Amino acid sequence: MLSLLIQKELKNILLSPKFAATFLVCSVLILISIFIGINEYENAVRQFEANQQIAQQDIAQASSWGQVRNIAHREPTPMQIFVSGIHFDVGRLSGISSFDDVKLVRSPYSDETLFAIFRVIDFAFIVQIVLSLFAILFTYDAINGERENGTLKLAFANSVSRVNYLFAKFAGIWLGLIIPLLIPILIGLLLLLVFKVPVGADEWMSISGLIGLSVLYVTFFIGIGILVSALTRKSSLSFLLLLVIWIGSVLILPRMGVMAAGQIVPTESIAQLEAKQEAFQKARWDQYSAELSDIWRSREAEMEGMDENERRAYRDDKEWEWLEKDDVLRKKVQSDIIENNRTLMEESRNRKKVQEKLAFNIARLSPVSSFRLAAMNLAGTDIDLKNRYEQSMRIYKDDFTQFVEKKQEEDGGHGGFRISVDSESGVQLDFGRNDQTLDTSDMPRYSAPKTSLQTSIASSIPDFGLLGLFILLAFGGSFIAFLRYDMR
Amino acid sequence: MDDQHNETIKQAPLLEARNLTKVYEDGVKALDNLQLKVHPGEIFAMLGGNGAGKTTTINIFLDFIQPTSGNAFINGVDVNKDPLEAKKNVAFVSENVQLYPNFTAIQNVDFFVRLGGKSNYKRNDYEAALLRVGLQREAFDKKLKDFSKGMRQKCGIAIAILKDAPAILLDEPTSGLDPKAGKEFTRLVGELRDEGKAILMSTHDIFRAKEIADHVGILNAGVLVAQKTYNELKGVNLENLYVEYMAGYMEEATGSLINSLAE
Numbered sequence: 001m002l003s004l005l006i007q008k009e010l011k012n013i014l015l016s017p018k019f020a021a022t023f024l025v026c027s028v029l030i031l032i033s034i035f036i037g038i039n040e041y042e043n044a045v046r047q048f049e050a051n052q053q054i055a056q057q058d059i060a061q062a063s064s065w066g067q068v069r070n071i072a073h074r075e076p077t078p079m080q081i082f083v084s085g086i087h088f089d090v091g092r093l094s095g096i097s098s099f100d101d102v103k104l105v106r107s108p109y110s111d112e113t114l115f116a117i118f119r120v121i122d123f124a125f126i127v128q129i130v131l132s133l134f135a136i137l138f139t140y141d142a143i144n145g146e147r148e149n150g151t152l153k154l155a156f157a158n159s160v161s162r163v164n165y166l167f168a169k170f171a172g173i174w175l176g177l178i179i180p181l182l183i184p185i186l187i188g189l190l191l192l193l194v195f196k197v198p199v200g201a202d203e204w205m206s207i208s209g210l211i212g213l214s215v216l217y218v219t220f221f222i223g224i225g226i227l228v229s230a231l232t233r234k235s236s237l238s239f240l241l242l243l244v245i246w247i248g249s250v251l252i253l254p255r256m257g258v259m260a261a262g263q264i265v266p267t268e269s270i271a272q273l274e275a276k277q278e279a280f281q282k283a284r285w286d287q288y289s290a291e292l293s294d295i296w297r298s299r300e301a302e303m304e305g306m307d308e309n310e311r312r313a314y315r316d317d318k319e320w321e322w323l324e325k326d327d328v329l330r331k332k333v334q335s336d337i338i339e340n341n342r343t344l345m346e347e348s349r350n351r352k353k354v355q356e357k358l359a360f361n362i363a364r365l366s367p368v369s370s371f372r373l374a375a376m377n378l379a380g381t382d383i384d385l386k387n388r389y390e391q392s393m394r395i396y397k398d399d400f401t402q403f404v405e406k407k408q409e410e411d412g413g414h415g416g417f418r419i420s421v422d423s424e425s426g427v428q429l430d431f432g433r434n435d436q437t438l439d440t441s442d443m444p445r446y447s448a449p450k451t452s453l454q455t456s457i458a459s460s461i462p463d464f465g466l467l468g469l470f471i472l473l474a475f476g477g478s479f480i481a482f483l484r485y486d487m488r
Numbered sequence: 489m490d491d492q493h494n495e496t497i498k499q500a501p502l503l504e505a506r507n508l509t510k511v512y513e514d515g516v517k518a519l520d521n522l523q524l525k526v527h528p529g530e531i532f533a534m535l536g537g538n539g540a541g542k543t544t545t546i547n548i549f550l551d552f553i554q555p556t557s558g559n560a561f562i563n564g565v566d567v568n569k570d571p572l573e574a575k576k577n578v579a580f581v582s583e584n585v586q587l588y589p590n591f592t593a594i595q596n597v598d599f600f601v602r603l604g605g606k607s608n609y610k611r612n613d614y615e616a617a618l619l620r621v622g623l624q625r626e627a628f629d630k631k632l633k634d635f636s637k638g639m640r641q642k643c644g645i646a647i648a649i650l651k652d653a654p655a656i657l658l659d660e661p662t663s664g665l666d667p668k669a670g671k672e673f674t675r676l677v678g679e680l681r682d683e684g685k686a687i688l689m690s691t692h693d694i695f696r697a698k699e700i701a702d703h704v705g706i707l708n709a710g711v712l713v714a715q716k717t718y719n720e721l722k723g724v725n726l727e728n729l730y731v732e733y734m735a736g737y738m739e740e741a742t743g744s745l746i747n748s749l750a751e
């Protein structure tokens with residue numbers, strides 16, 4: 001009985017005229033997205049390698065280690081083929097120098113603004129938008145359509161249990177939609193092999209996770225489609241309702257989360273943060289000059305009653321002590337400012353983290369957000385991509401600065417040039433070995449931060465769970481609705 | 489006591505309505521204490537105009553709606569208590585048979601017959617049944633979306649025949665059919681009766697009822713106002729009887745129509 005009902009659902013889907021058309025569109029979209037993704041990735045790799053080489057040559061040709069302008073590049077990952085996430089929005093490189101903080105600049109979108117206008121359509125986007133619509137299109141009349149047709153009555157004139165019937169509906173529609181969708185996906189994976197995209201074991205695991213996630217996501221929309229069709233009498237109404245639900249959960253709720261979180265936990269802009277830092281800096285220096293003038297006043301007081309010679313002798317005597325004291329005071333100001341900058345930055349960052357978390361949690365009212373977040377986590381193109389890179393670049397910056405300092409010490413002199421005063425040739429500036437290229441063989445190289453598969457899976461598990469929960473709710477709801485459904 | 493018991497066993501009705509009353513949520517009393525029995529080899533024609541309660545009765549027999557009070561039995565099983573068991577013994581043809589538009593006639597028949605619990609049929613059997621109900625061979629492998637109402641009704645009765653249940657419910661099965669198709673349909677129903685099926689058929693067609701029914705019940709506003717056997721009907725002018733009993737109903741109907749128009 002169950003298999004008969006499942007077969008009928010399967011046949012009903014596969015024989016329906018809309019199936020061939022929509023299936024073709026979905027397949028073509030999936031394949032094109034993977035194909036373009038592979039191209040995009042290969043371009044990015046070429047660009048990455050070329051840029052690294054140029055940076056290498058620039059370093060080698062610098063006149064001295066002090067002149068070296070090092071650049072660290074963000075490495076493309078094959079996972080961006082499937083989930084571009086924030087890959088296109090984050091800068092591709094950062095200067096590495098002791099003077100400036102690490103800052104990723106020149107994102108792919110800022111370099112190629114055309115792509116920013118018609119944003120890249122990746123696999124995750126197609127699943128999120130197209131496949132969810134596809135699922136709704138095939139489920140909105142699952143129950144009420146059969147009622148309108150009269151086939152529901154004819155079927156239930158037989159000894160058929162409602163539970164079996166609904167279960168078969170789920171199973172049949174699920175198989176009828178998921179299996180055909182797996183075909184273009186698997187062909188897409190073959191493309192990876194054909195184009196020799198370097199996909200390692202970890203990436204294959206992530207891709208499998210991503211496919212599983214997509215299946216769960218489509219399953220949710222199958223569930224919600226059947227639920228709404230079992231709650232309504234007319235398929236025209238259920239279609240409208242599902243469209244509203246789709247717009248709400250795909251387009252509005254995720255954005256609402258971000259907006260609401262912005263209202264509830266306001267954060268400051270970079271400009272505001274910098275203004276705060278500058279204000280402190282100014283106040284601190286003002287305080288310093290006030291302290292300094294007090295000190296000098298007290299020093300003057302110490303010398304009261306002395307004549308000019310005594311004063312000079314006293315000053316000469318105290319000069320080092322005073323200078324040292326002033327230096328300590330000045331250094332204190334500097335460290336205070338650095339300390340304050342750091343705390344302000346930290347506070348701001350923490351607040352951003354709180355806001356982010358809140359935004360995600362509100363957005364997770366829609367399973368669409370869970371899908372997006374988990375997909376980005378699995379692909380490693382998640383919101384932390386920028387932080388991960390900047391952190392690892394900062395560590396690299398320290399390594400590199402140390403290395404340069406060591407080199408400069410070996411070359412002698414500060415700042416990379418030597419001043420020699422000679423009676424014959426006068427003053428000479430020696431910038432080191434400007435006739436030769438620098439030996440960069442032992443220079444520390446930057447390597448991309450690696451997130452382990454475990455962490456990326458672990459961070460996506462809550463969203464997998466949420467999706468599962470939403471699916472259970474949709475399925476449970478449709479069973480309750482169908483057990484009370486009026487067949488007439 | 490004992491005699492009565494024996495009699496009920498001997499004449500066990502396959503379809504029985506006992507004190508069936510149905511009041512819809514909006515307060516419309518569609519059935520009022522309906523009593524009827526259909527035995528094997530009998531056709532019971534429920535005769536009544538629109539809104540008389542015919543479809544309501546059949547829907548209760550199929551457990552699509554619950555009676556407000558009273559019980560419906562199929563082969564002695566209370567439909568409301570054990571619908572799955574009860575429905576094993578009944579086949580149903582609605583006034584407008586609808587099948588899956590993307591399936592062929594054979595595919596549709598195959599599905600619904602299997603759903604009815606008969607899974608040993610071969611294509612030959614389906615073809616034989618479809619030929620018997622008068623469907624042209626060319627239509628067997630056509631999709632249902634191209635079928636006329638008459639063709640769909642034929643498929644419906646073929647499904648009922650193949651399910652081979654002892655009781656059959658027909659809800660105005662000939663309404664909207666041309667006279668020839670209607671006549672053929674009636675002939676088929678007669679054959680099924682002769683095979684020993686218990687058939688409950690609703691209709692508003694007096695002539696058709698008179699032609700084949702063993703029992704005719706006139707249903708008016710949910711009340712079975714008269715019940716006649718075939719023999720009793722022989723000498724009776726059913727048209728007059730019907731009009732007589734319907735008169736009150738018609739007046740009511742025209743009255744309310746005039747009222748509603750006046751408003």
Ligand SMILES: Nc1ncnc2c1ncn2[C@@H]1O[C@H](COP(=O)(O)OP(=O)(O)O)[C@@H](O)[C@H]1O
Nearest residue numbers: 512514516518537538539540541542543544545
């Ligand atoms: N779902 C319903 N809700 C309320 N009233 C109904 C419903 N279905 C039928 N009725 C009313 O019950 C009465 C009997 O209807 P029905 O059994 O369909 O009549 P018939 O099939 O004899 O034409 C009619 O007055 C009809 O308006």
Ligand SMILES: [Mg+2]
Nearest residue numbers: 542543544660
């Ligand atoms: Mg009716």
